[in-house]
Amino acid sequence: MNQPLQHITVLLDEAVDALLGAAGASPAGEWVDGTFGRGGHSRRILERLGPQGRLRAFDKDPEAIQEAARITDARFSIQHEGFSHLADLPDASVQGVLMDLGVSSPQIDTPERGFSFRFDAPLDMRMDTTRGQSVAEWLADAEMQQIAEVIRDYGEERFAGPIAKAIVARRQDKGPLATTGELAELVAGAVRTREAGQNPATRTFQALRIFINAELQELEQALEASLRVLAPGGRLVVISFHSLEDRIVKQFIAKHSKEVFDRRAPFAPPTPMRLEALDRIKPSAAEVEANPRSRSAVMRVAQRTEVPA
Structure with a gap:
C-alpha cells in the first residue's frame, strides 16, 4: 500500500x-x-x-x-x-x-475519512467527524432532484442528472451507498465522457464534500x-x-x-x-x-x- x-x-x-x-x-x-x-x-x-x-x-x-x-x-x-x-x-x-x-x-490520504475515490472506505467526507451527517447518511434519504442540484451546482458536473438517477436506483435496488468505492463505481457508469486524466468521480466527490461541510x-x-x-x-x-x-x-x-x-x-x-x-x-x-x-x-x-x- x-x-x-x-x-x-x-x-x-x-x-x-x-x-x-x-x-x-x-x-x-x-x-x-x-x-x-x-x-x-x-x-x-x-x-x-x-x-x-x-x-x-x-x-x-x-x-x-x-x-x-x-x-x-x-x-x-x-x-x-x-x-x-x-x-x-x-x-x-x-x-x-x-x-x-x-x-x-492527510484528510485526502486517510482512507477512513472518505474524501478520496482512491480508497474503498466509509463514505463520510465530514471535516468535523464529531457532528453532522456523513455523505452516506445524506444520500440514503435525499431526493433525486436535490442530489442532482448538489452535484451540478457544487461540482459543475454536466452529468449530474444521470448520476443522481443512478444513486436513487441503486438505493431502491440494493440499499444505500456505504463506501467511496461503491459511489465511484456508480458514477463511472453514469458519466459518458470525461476529461483526459480525470477520474469520472472527481466532480461528484468534490460536490458532495463541499455540500456536506457547507x-x-x-x-x-x-x-x-x-x-x-x-x-x-x-x-x-x-x-x-x-x-x-x-x-x-x-x-x-x-x-x-x-x-x-x-x-x-x-x-x-x-x-x-x-x-x-x-x-x-x-x-x-x-x-x-x-x-x-x-x-x-x-x-x-x-x-x-x-x-x-
Whole structure:
C-alpha cells in the first residue's frame, strides 16, 4: 500500500509575507489563521510575530485540533470551530486574517475519512467527524432532484442528472451507498465522457464534500465577518483551490473595493470602499513541481481601508 503523502503547506512564505505585510519586523496585535489544517501557516506566523503578538486559529477537524495541541507557544490558541466563528471576535480587533481553503493532504490520504475515490472506505467526507451527517447518511434519504442540484451546482458536473438517477436506483435496488468505492463505481457508469486524466468521480466527490461541510456558505460568512473584525490596514489573505471558492473571494473583494452610490439619494456621499485589492498570486513552477496538489491554488490579498471618522 502506498504511504500517505506528507502534508505540504501551499504558498507558505507568500501567504505569511502577504498577511504580515508592512507590520514590521516584530508584529504585535491579534492575528487569525482561519484554517489551521496541520499548522504550516500557523507555525510560520508564530516564527515572525513579536512577543506582543497573538495568533488565534480555527479548525473543524478533530485531528487538526490534536496537531495544534503540540504547539506550546503561549501566544497561540485554537478553537474547534469553523472559521465563520470569526464573527465572534470584536470589531476592528484583528491585524490580519488568513484562510487556506479546501482539504489537507492527510484528510485526502486517510482512507477512513472518505474524501478520496482512491480508497474503498466509509463514505463520510465530514471535516468535523464529531457532528453532522456523513455523505452516506445524506444520500440514503435525499431526493433525486436535490442530489442532482448538489452535484451540478457544487461540482459543475454536466452529468449530474444521470448520476443522481443512478444513486436513487441503486438505493431502491440494493440499499444505500456505504463506501467511496461503491459511489465511484456508480458514477463511472453514469458519466459518458470525461476529461483526459480525470477520474469520472472527481466532480461528484468534490460536490458532495463541499455540500456536506457547507464550505461555500461558511466562506461567505467568514469573508463578511473578516470585514468587520479587521482593523484599518489589516490584511485579508485567502488561498482557494477551485473556481467556486475563488469566484466568491474575487467578487467579495471587488464588491468592497469601490465606492457605492445610492441612486435613491443622488446627492448623498457614497459609501466608501472598505477593501483595497492588493495582489493575486499563483504557486511558482518550482512549487507545483514539488507539490502537484498546489497547481490549482490561487491566493488573493486585500487590505482593510481606513474607516472614516
